Amino acid sequence: MTDSLISSAYSQALEVIASVEPRIAEATRQELADQRSSLKLIASENYASPAVLMTMGTWFSDKYAEGTVGHRFYAGCQNVDTVESLAAEHARELFGAPYAYVQPHSGIDANLVAFWSILANKVESPYLEKMQAKNVNELSEADWETLRHEFGNQRLLGMSLDAGGHLTHGFRPNISGKMFHQQQYGTDPETGLLDYDAVAAKAREFKPLVLVAGYSAYPRRVNFAKMREIADEVGAVLMVDMAHFAGLVAGKVFTGEENPVPYAHLTTTTTHKSLRGPRGGMVLAQEEFAADVDRGCPMVLGGPLSHVMAAKAVAFAEARTPAFQDYAQKVADNAKSLAEGFLTRGANLVTGGTDNHIVLLDVSSFGLTGRQAESALLDAGVVTNRNSVPADPNGAWYTSGVRLGTPALTTRGFGHDEFDTVADLIVDVLSNTGAGTTKAGGPSKASYVLGDGVADRVTSRSAEMLDKHPLYPGLVLS
Ligand code: DSN
Numbered sequence: 001m002t003d004s005l006i007s008s009a010y011s012q013a014l015e016v017i018a019s020v021e022p023r024i025a026e027a028t029r030q031e032l033a034d035q036r037s038s039l040k041l042i043a044s045e046n047y048a049s050p051a052v053l054m055t056m057g058t059w060f061s062d063k064y065a066e067g068t069v070g071h072r073f074y075a076g077c078q079n080v081d082t083v084e085s086l087a088a089e090h091a092r093e094l095f096g097a098p099y100a101y102v103q104p105h106s107g108i109d110a111n112l113v114a115f116w117s118i119l120a121n122k123v124e125s126p127y128l129e130k131m132q133a134k135n136v137n138e139l140s141e142a143d144w145e146t147l148r149h150e151f152g153n154q155r156l157l158g159m160s161l162d163a164g165g166h167l168t169h170g171f172r173p174n175i176s177g178k179m180f181h182q183q184q185y186g187t188d189p190e191t192g193l194l195d196y197d198a199v200a201a202k203a204r205e206f207k208p209l210v211l212v213a214g215y216s217a218y219p220r221r222v223n224f225a226k227m228r229e230i231a232d233e234v235g236a237v238l239m240v241d242m243a244h245f246a247g248l249v250a251g252k253v254f255t256g257e258e259n260p261v262p263y264a265h266l267t268t269t270t271t272h273k274s275l276r277g278p279r280g281g282m283v284l285a286q287e288e289f290a291a292d293v294d295r296g297c298p299m300v301l302g303g304p305l306s307h308v309m310a311a312k313a314v315a316f317a318e319a320r321t322p323a324f325q326d327y328a329q330k331v332a333d334n335a336k337s338l339a340e341g342f343l344t345r346g347a348n349l350v351t352g353g354t355d356n357h358i359v360l361l362d363v364s365s366f367g368l369t370g371r372q373a374e375s376a377l378l379d380a381g382v383v384t385n386r387n388s389v390p391a392d393p394n395g396a397w398y399t400s401g402v403r404l405g406t407p408a409l410t411t412r413g414f415g416h417d418e419f420d421t422v423a424d425l426i427v428d429v430l431s432n433t434g435a436g437t438t439k440a441g442g443p444s445k446a447s448y449v450l451g452d453g454v455a456d457r458v459t460s461r462s463a464e465m466l467d468k469h470p471l472y473p474g475l476v477l478s
Contacts, residue, residue, distance in 0.1 A: 041384045048311075196230070221258045276315060
């Protein structure tokens with residue numbers, strides 16, 4: 001596709017939008033300008049291709065298609081069937097999975113579908129037997145009470161939020177921490193690394209139905225063969241949430257025991273992070289769970305977003321190319337360059353480095369909270385997100401860390417030298433930021449004072465790199 005076609009398509013689309021609500025057209029233009037002019041280091045974000053983005057803007061958005069391919073609750077789904085079948089086929093091939101469910105709207109939805117299918121498949125409840133034999137309306141109140149008891153008292157063991165796990169891995173305030181009787185595993189207090197013996201000991205003691213592996217802020221690889229061994233020993237289902245590193249699996253950077261798909265009973269993911277597709281989720285499953293996963297909609301999810309499933313198919317087609325494998329390797333190489341850049345400048349990193357796409361910077365040595373650091377960096381055009389570090393004294397709101405990721409800027413073409421410069425710019429901002437005070441003059445975890453001229457200095461050095469590696473280089477809006 002030529003640059004002029006893309007430019008013309010978007011320019012005309014914006015004209016059509018402006019004819020109805022000009023402020024939305026303007027915000028859309030401004031978003032492109034902002035993304036072009038800032039250093040996007042949010043580890044969970046990326047830049048999807050124009051083909052993926054354009055696929056989302058069609059009339060597939062208008063179609064209801066609850067159910068699954070060939071078994072819909074609405075008529076007229078023949079084209080949605082084509083789209084969903086193709087997306088699932090591409091996903092199965094890309095990840096070597098027996099079964100793929102491409103309907104989840106997000107990673108949290110994907111995890112809820114996985115929980116549902118584990119409960120439906122593994123909980124031995126008299127309710128389920130009766131439900132197979134009877135009309136659901138004939139079940140008694142006592143049957144429903146049994147169901148609530150059986151489904152509501154299962155055990156889940158997942159990685160704690162401050163060690164790098166996700167909210168949906170059993171964090172107490174999240175529904176996963178309320179619907180399951182949960183316990184959490186952390187990381188070694190000295191090294192910050194996952195301690196498989198400690199996970200195994202906890203699993204032996206707790207005997208979970210579900211062992212969740214995977215992470216949102218752990219800057220290291222996981223050995224999923226070991227996690228499966230632990231699950232098997234205690235009779236648990238292994239569920240891996242690869243939302244963050246799906247692109248590194250698809251791109252064959254994580255292979256063998258670092259690839260979760262052959263080891264996990266269920267693997268969940270988002271499609272928009274390192275995988276560089278549209279915003280959405282997906283569940284990959286071994287055959288024994290497929291029938292229950294298939295009931296995800298309408299048992300757990302609202303109607304599938306057919307336009308997004310179409311864009312998933314396009315993104316998966318992109319991800320099976322050698323160019324994507326090259327990209328995925330660069331994502332990991334660049335994270336190492338970024339980490340080395342920090343270490344040579346004396347900054348502290350959780351686990352002392354990285355071997356995936358994440359660098360977790362502990363900002364307490366700069367005398368700042370994560371929130372202060374995130375805000376000061378944003379003032380200088382560096383977009384990050386604050387994140388807890390293990391045993392964080394500032395909790396999940398203020399935090400003591402800043403999470404950085406390389407997928408987005410690698411898409412723009414940044415390499416070793418640019419990421420070394422990014423480390424330099426971040427250290428420059430943080431070394432020249434002081435903690436502020438509350439209105440009453442006490443210590444504040446939120447306010448901060450950025451030194452004079454720092455934002456301009458950093459923005460101008462970033463602009464040189466951003467101009468050299470433009471976002472959507474051929475896209476010119478008229
Ligand atoms: N929001 C995603 C992330 O940033 O990791 C996961 O919830």
